[in-house]
Every structure is written in C-alpha cells, then in structure tokens.
Amino acid sequence: xxKNGIKTGNRKEKIxxxxxxxxxxxxxxxxxxxxxxxxxxxxxxxxxxxxxxxxLCRDETSIAAxxxxxxGLKCYNGxxxxxxxxxxxxxxxxxxxxxxxxxxxxxxxFAVKDFGVQKTIRIREAATDYFExxxxxxxxxxxxxxxxxxxxxxxxxxxxxxxIESVTDPYDEYTYCGAIRSIVKELWEAxxxxxxxxxxxxxxxxxVPEVTCEEYDLGGGVLEDYVNAEIGICEALDxxxxxxxxxxxxxxxxxxxxxxxxxxxxxNEAGREKIAQTIAEYLDNYSEDxxxxxxxx
Numbered sequence: 433x434x435k436n437g438i439k440t441g442n443r444k445e446k447i448x449x450x451x452x453x454x455x456x457x458x459x460x461x462x463x464x465x466x467x468x469x470x471x472x473x474x475x476x477x478x479x480x481x482x483x484x485x486x487x488l489c490r491d492e493t494s495i496a497a498x499x500x501x502x503x504g505l506k507c508y509n510g511x512x513x514x515x516x517x518x519x520x521x522x523x524x525x526x527x528x529x530x531x532x533x534x535x536x537x538x539x540x541x542f543a544v545k546d547f548g549v550q551k552t553i554r555i556r557e558a559a560t561d562y563f564e565x566x567x568x569x570x571x572x573x574x575x576x577x578x579x580x581x582x583x584x585x586x587x588x589x590x591x592x593x594x595x596i597e598s599v600t601d602p603y604d605e606y607t608y609c610g611a612i613r614s615i616v617k618e619l620w621e622a623x624x625x626x627x628x629x630x631x632x633x634x635x636x637x638x639x640v641p642e643v644t645c646e647e648y649d650l651g652g653g654v655l656e657d658y659v660n661a662e663i664g665i666c667e668a669l670d671x672x673x674x675x676x677x678x679x680x681x682x683x684x685x686x687x688x689x690x691x692x693x694x695x696x697x698x699x700n701e702a703g704r705e706k707i708a709q710t711i712a713e714y715l716d717n718y719s720e721d722x723x724x725x726x727x728x729x
Contacts, residue, residue, distance in 0.1 A: 473574035477505040481535050482584030484698055485634065485707075487511025490562060493701050498708035503715060505579070510538070510570050512563060517585035518594055518611030533563075535585045536611040538570065543622035547571030575623055582711070583615065584631035586658055587697070593651025596661045608658055609665045616669050630666055630673040631711070632659045634703075635681045637689040637696030644683065674714055676707060 480486050480496045486509060491497070496509035512533055519531040531537050532549040541547045550567045589608050596608045603617070604610035612630070619626055633655060636645045645655035652658070659677040666673035681703075682688045689696045692703035699707060 473577075474569065474572045475506070475574050475577040476508045477578065478507040478580045478582065479570075479573060479575075479578050480507065480509050480511055480582045480584065481538055482511040482582070482631070483515055483586075483588050484511070484513030485587065486584050487513045487515075487562075487566075488698055489704060493704055495699075495704045495708045495711075498705060499711055502708060502712040508569065508573060510566060511584070512566060513560065514588060515585065516588045516592065516594065517583070517615075518589055518608055519605045520592060520594065533567075534605075534611070535583050536605045536615055539615045539618055541571070542575050543618045545575075575626070578623070578626060580627045580629060580715075581619065582629050582631055584633075586633040586662060587636065587655075590633065590645075590652065590655050590658050591650055595652055596658060608652075609661055612662065612665050613669065616671055628671055629714075630662060630671065631707075632662055632673065632675050632677045634676045634699070634707075635683055637683070637686065637693070639696055672718070674711065676710060 478496075478499070486495050488511070489495075490509060492501075494509050496507040496511075499505070500507040515533045515535070517535045519534050519536055530553060532541065533553065537549075541550060547567065547570065550571065553563075553567075586608070594606065594608060598604035598607045598610050602610060603614045605614050616628060619628055636655060638644065638648055648654060656677065659675070663673055663675060681692050690700075692699055692706055694700045
C-alpha cells in the first residue's frame with residue numbers, strides 16, 4: 433500500500449527496526465556504562481581483606497574457608513597478594529590506580545559503592561590471576577549485610593618501608609597509622625554497625641638474606657614496629673585487633689619456620705588452621721567487645 437508515494441509497509445518496518453536498535457543501544461549502554469546503577473548484591477557475613485597471607489590460598493584450606501567451616505558464618509576471601517594496607521606510591525598520590533587495591537583504597541570503594549577505579553587496572557603478574565574475579569566479587573558484595581570485616585594487611589607496608597606515621601597529617605593514607613585511621617573513619621561513617629577487626633602481620637623469616645623480621649629493617653623499621661603501632665592505634669581508636677605476632681609462631685630456631693609456614697612468610701595448611709582457629713576462638717570469646725585482645729593459645 434502506498435500513501436503519497438511512500439510504501440507504508442516499508443515505513444512500519446523501518447520504525448520497528450529503529451525501536452529494536454534503540455532498545456539494544458540502551459541495553460548495551462547499561463552494561464558498559466552503568467553509571468549509578470546498583471550492583472548485583474551478594475550477601476556475606478564476613479569479608480577478609482589482606483595480602484598473600486590470606487589471598488594466596490583460595491581453596492577449602494584457606495583461612496576464610498576454614499573460619500566458615502568452624503563458625504557457620506558465610507566468609508569471603510578478599511585477600512590480594514602483594515597489596516598493602518596504606519597506599520603505596522606517595523609521589524603519584526591518588527593518581528596511581530594500583531593504590532586502589534590497598535586496604536585503604538578498597539575501603540574507599542566500599543564506602544562509596546563504586547569499584548570503577550579497580551576495574552581499570554590491568555595486572556599481568558602470574559601470581560595475580562585471581563585478582564579480576566576477586567575484585568569483581570568485592571564490587572558486588574552487599575556491605576549492608578556484612579557483619580565483620582577482617583583486615584589482615586601490613587607485611588607489604590613493612591617490605592616497602594612505608595612510613596609508620598605522619599608528623600603533619602594523622603589521616604595520611606601513605607602512612608601505616610594514617611591509613612588505619614582513615615579506614616576506620618570511612619567504614620564507621622558508611623556502615624556504623626560494621627564490626628572492624630584488624631589482624632596483625634605474623635612473625636616472618638627471610639631465607640635470603642637469612643634474617644628474621646626482628647633484624648630486617650627495610651626503611652620504616654622492623655616488623656614489630658609496625659605491629660606495635662597497629663596495636664597502639666587500634667587501642668586509641670577503640671577498634672578490635674587480633675595479635676598474631678607476639679608469642680604466636682615459635683621462632684627459637686630457623687627450623688621453626690617450617691612448623692607453620694611454607695617459606696617463612698606464607699602460612700602452610702597448619703598455619704592457616706592455626707590462624708583460623710585463633711580467629712574462631714576470638715569471635716567466641718569476644719562477641720561484641722572492642723579493644724586489643726590477645727588470643728588464648
């Protein structure tokens with residue numbers, strides 16, 4: 433049928449095609465440019481943030497999996513090997529995207545519910561092949577349902593020689609204590625009912641150059657300096673912290689490193705069991721108390 437020289441059938445087809453094309457465009461726009469669209473929420477009771485002490489093992493023998501088995505709490509292992517508690521590159525400051533993988537950077541994203549910066553990072557190191565999936569999961573966790581956030585970072589701050597404290601800015605995230613203050617402040621403002629529990633780094637041995645963390649000063653102090661600072665700032669903030677440095681791993685001889693670690697740093701299965709059991713007992717003994725608690729061993 434023609435009207436004024438125009439085939440109405442073709443016109444209707446063109447309109448239909450246009451509607452389909454617009455609909456497809458809007459769908460693709462929503463997928464690739466979500467804007468303020470809500471995450472697909474995933475509920476968890478407990479989330480772990482940390483370095484390779486927590487992130488390297490991701491099977492049923494991981495610390496998070498063992499804690500879930502012991503407590504019945506649904507736990508997510510958000511540990512990322514090689515990451516720090518505070519931000520790492522003080523010269524580039526907030527222009528350094530990998531700083532968004534630090535505990536301070538991840539907490540910022542939890543607080544504002546936006547993992548856009550983390551999605552831009554391209555990490556090619558072989559040991560980080562699980563990062564993409566982990567960051568995707570972290571971006572979808574419903575933090576309104578999370579009861580407890582464990583933060584077990586610090587070893588890489590020590591390895592990098594990051595400063596422990598700033599003399600000018602107590603919330604400087606490029607310092608160890610400043611990052612802790614900033615993390616607590618942002619989490620309490622965004623999730624006032626969230627229980628925050630820090631876990632200190634454990635005692636470590638270094639087979640090259642054959643020193644322990646008691647002797648090895650990498651620019652910011654020995655590891656115990658960081659641990660004591662973490663305990664002190666948590667006391668000052670009235671935040672919980674579990675001490676797995678002092679009187680925890682036996683370290684009378686070098687052979688002791690194989691009791692609970694594979695290489696002097698990363699816990700073996702016995703070490704992961706010990707840490708998970710310590711956390712489970714802590715939760716049982718201190719259900720809602722705050723402050724420094726030395727686990728009963």
